């Protein structure tokens with residue numbers, strides 16, 4: 001399209017020394033350093049997935065969604081219109097499109113699903129590209145990635161129950177019980193006001209409902225200060241148990257179909273991220 005330039009005496013400057021648009025470039029195919037790193041790291045088998053993801057990074061339609069997901073920030077919905085607590089976070093549909101796309105490309109679970117050599121390299125390459133499009137969705141993605149091996153290693157009984165849902169590539173944003181969903185997102189919270197690094201000072205307490213011990217039911221009472229992706233379906237919560245701080249899997253819904261009373265107080269600004 002030809003732009004009509006202002007009359008020469010009205011021009012203030014000419015635009016130069018600016019990069020051209022990246023639209024249409026494949027973020028994987030055109031990144032020779034990344035491609036070489038993937039091959040050297042033994043992840044050539046993942047190139048089809050990486051090329052397919054790479055095609056979306058500079059796609060104007062995806063870039064527009066990323067822009068929208070950043071501009072139209074999430075909103076905290078604490079009550080429904082009848083005054084019942086719901087404690088959910090509402091996002092612009094563009095946010096859900098983007099996180100759904102990340103799930104399809106397996107950013108949340110690639111190395112947990114595929115034990116081939118180079119799986120972590122493949123996943124890192126995907127994340128490196130994805131971060132060029134949008135970082136706001138990476139928290140639940142990365143937490144899921146971290147939680148799966150932790151659960152498998154430390155609590156295989158819970159892993160058996162939860163990991164299939166965590167591995168799902170079918171992202172499901174509906175705020176409904178996890179057993180009705182096609183996939184879940186995960187959050188994590190340890191940080192409290194009196195300290196983040198020093199979790200020994202946590203004042204959130206976990207009391208056993210019956211027999212104490214790993215994998216048993218606990219009642220947790222306390223207040224957290226940071227929880228990225230607070231609207232997630234499952235929150236891993238650090239709380240003081242009988243022998244010191246421990247980590248608890250806290251589902252948003254209880255087995256009897258009632259809401260687990262997790263109250264979200266506010267959404268806060270954290271280093272440009274909401």
Ligand SMILES: Cc1cc2nc3c(=O)[nH]c(=O)nc-3n(C[C@H](O)[C@H](O)[C@H](O)COP(=O)(O)OP(=O)(O)OC[C@H]3O[C@@H](n4cnc5c(N)ncnc54)[C@H](O)[C@@H]3O)c2cc1C
Nearest residue numbers: 188189190191194195196197198226227228229270271273
């Ligand atoms: C974008 C973002 C997202 C976050 N998401 C989450 C989340 O999802 N869940 C969650 O639980 N938390 C989250 N956090 C919080 C984060 O994990 C904490 O900020 C972190 O644990 C540090 O705690 P703090 O800020 O209280 O700092 P402090 O622990 O008070 O530390 C302050 C300073 O003291 C130093 N320090 C602390 N202890 C020691 C020590 N023993 N020796 C020497 N130096 C020390 C630290 O390096 C730092 O410079 C998030 C933070 C950010 C910025």
